[in-house]
Amino acid sequence: MATDALLAASAMQVGIRRLLDRHPLLGGIVAQWRVAASDIGTMGVCWEGDRIALLYDPAFVMAITRDQLVGVLMHEVRHVVYGHCFMDPAEWPDWGALRIAQEVTVNEGLDDLPGQPIVLSDYPQLPLDTDTRERYGILATTDQPNAGFGDPTLDSHDGWRQLRENETMVTAQIRSAVDEILAGGINLKDDAEDLQRLRRRFPSIGNRSGSAMERLPQLTRDITVHELQRDLEARTGWARTRGYRFDRPSRRAPHLLGVVPAIAPVRRKVKANAVVDTSGSIDGATLASISAILSRLADTAEWTVVECDAAIQREYPFSGALDMAEGRGGTDFRPPLESAFLENRQTELVVYFTDGLGPAPRQQPQVDVIWALTKNGRPPASWGLVLRVES
Numbered sequence: 001m002a003t004d005a006l007l008a009a010s011a012m013q014v015g016i017r018r019l020l021d022r023h024p025l026l027g028g029i030v031a032q033w034r035v036a037a038s039d040i041g042t043m044g045v046c047w048e049g050d051r052i053a054l055l056y057d058p059a060f061v062m063a064i065t066r067d068q069l070v071g072v073l074m075h076e077v078r079h080v081v082y083g084h085c086f087m088d089p090a091e092w093p094d095w096g097a098l099r100i101a102q103e104v105t106v107n108e109g110l111d112d113l114p115g116q117p118i119v120l121s122d123y124p125q126l127p128l129d130t131d132t133r134e135r136y137g138i139l140a141t142t143d144q145p146n147a148g149f150g151d152p153t154l155d156s157h158d159g160w161r162q163l164r165e166n167e168t169m170v171t172a173q174i175r176s177a178v179d180e181i182l183a184g185g186i187n188l189k190d191d192a193e194d195l196q197r198l199r200r201r202f203p204s205i206g207n208r209s210g211s212a213m214e215r216l217p218q219l220t221r222d223i224t225v226h227e228l229q230r231d232l233e234a235r236t237g238w239a240r241t242r243g244y245r246f247d248r249p250s251r252r253a254p255h256l257l258g259v260v261p262a263i264a265p266v267r268r269k270v271k272a273n274a275v276v277d278t279s280g281s282i283d284g285a286t287l288a289s290i291s292a293i294l295s296r297l298a299d300t301a302e303w304t305v306v307e308c309d310a311a312i313q314r315e316y317p318f319s320g321a322l323d324m325a326e327g328r329g330g331t332d333f334r335p336p337l338e339s340a341f342l343e344n345r346q347t348e349l350v351v352y353f354t355d356g357l358g359p360a361p362r363q364q365p366q367v368d369v370i371w372a373l374t375k376n377g378r379p380p381a382s383w384g385l386v387l388r389v390e391s
């Protein structure tokens with residue numbers, strides 16, 4: 001049982017990760033939710049404490065393929081971003097028709113779903129290019145309601161009542177997730193239809209027009225390790241600070257060179273954090289490339305290694321080689337870029353090693369940030385410098 005629970009939790013992480021890769025809009029939204037095991041039978045969205053929560057039944061998750069899981073995750077996020085969870089059954093009296101209209105709409109384009117999903121092709125009377133409300137209108141009847149329609153096999157809609165009761169907060173959470181995704185300049189071509197439906201339902205969210213969003217200037221600029229080294233050398237110029245140096249003769253005791261230090265300009269090192277995104281697996285070659293970059297820059301910077309997946313896991317001074325465990329999944333670029341975290345450590349520069357998918361701060365923090373991208377990753381924000389890590 002315990003093993004199954006762990007395997008299911010891990011499968012959920014893999015599913016969310018795949019969704020992030022394939023559909024960064026839907027994945028980026030679900031990545032902000034609380035994900036919790038439950039005896040719900042299938043999967044479902046609800047409100048828990050102060051957050052949107054995705055509940056999954058470990059037995060259900062273990063019984064389906066990972067790709068089917070991605071389909072079910074899309075089904076769940078779409079129910080929220082299409083506003084289905086806010087449709088009060090009191091206003092949509094033919095519950096069966098409502099369920100069919102909602103299910104066929106979220107299942108559009110998903111051809112690998114478990115069980116017997118309710119799909120558009122079973123309802124030829126429903127037009128292709130329309131939405132849930134219009135489809136309900138076509139299906140709903142007053143004399144012969146569809147109310148006897150059975151429970152869905154794919155997911156549970158029981159938690160929606162709580163979402164409805166917290167609509168303002170639910171909307172605010174979706175808005176904050178979508179704003180960050182849009183600000184990140186991530187390519188959303190595979191999410192165009194979902195983004196359009198989201199905007200239709202929540203006109204206040206992500207209201208930049210699609211074309212304008214695609215034209216958003218990329219403020220990031222590519223640099224090389226060599227340029228970074230030159231930049232660090234420039235800001236750690238010899239004259240900046242004075243300190244004890246044993247390689248210079250002391251003015252008072254010049255004959256005691258090496259014993260009595262001189263007070264002379266010393267090279268100051270930049271306090272820098274090397275954040276490593278451990279949410280995915282990092283292969284040995286990539287780790288070696290990261291170590292090589294840090295070693296090359298060790299003369300000019302004092303590196304603190306920060307391991308972070310969805311949260312900061314470890315922090316230690318860089319000592320020449322890296323060895324880190326595989327992460328737990330879930331990526332969040334924000335914790336190591338928070339002002340308090342940076343101020344406490346007097347950080348001047350952050351080099352973030354990542355493949356680049358996940359929520360990043362909308363605004364550049366008060367320090368320089370370099371997205372050191374592995375595996376052909378894309379920068380997760382529209383600001384910052386970009387360094388390509390060869391591996």
Ligand SMILES: [Zn+2]
Nearest residue numbers: 079103152155
């Ligand atoms: Zn559903």
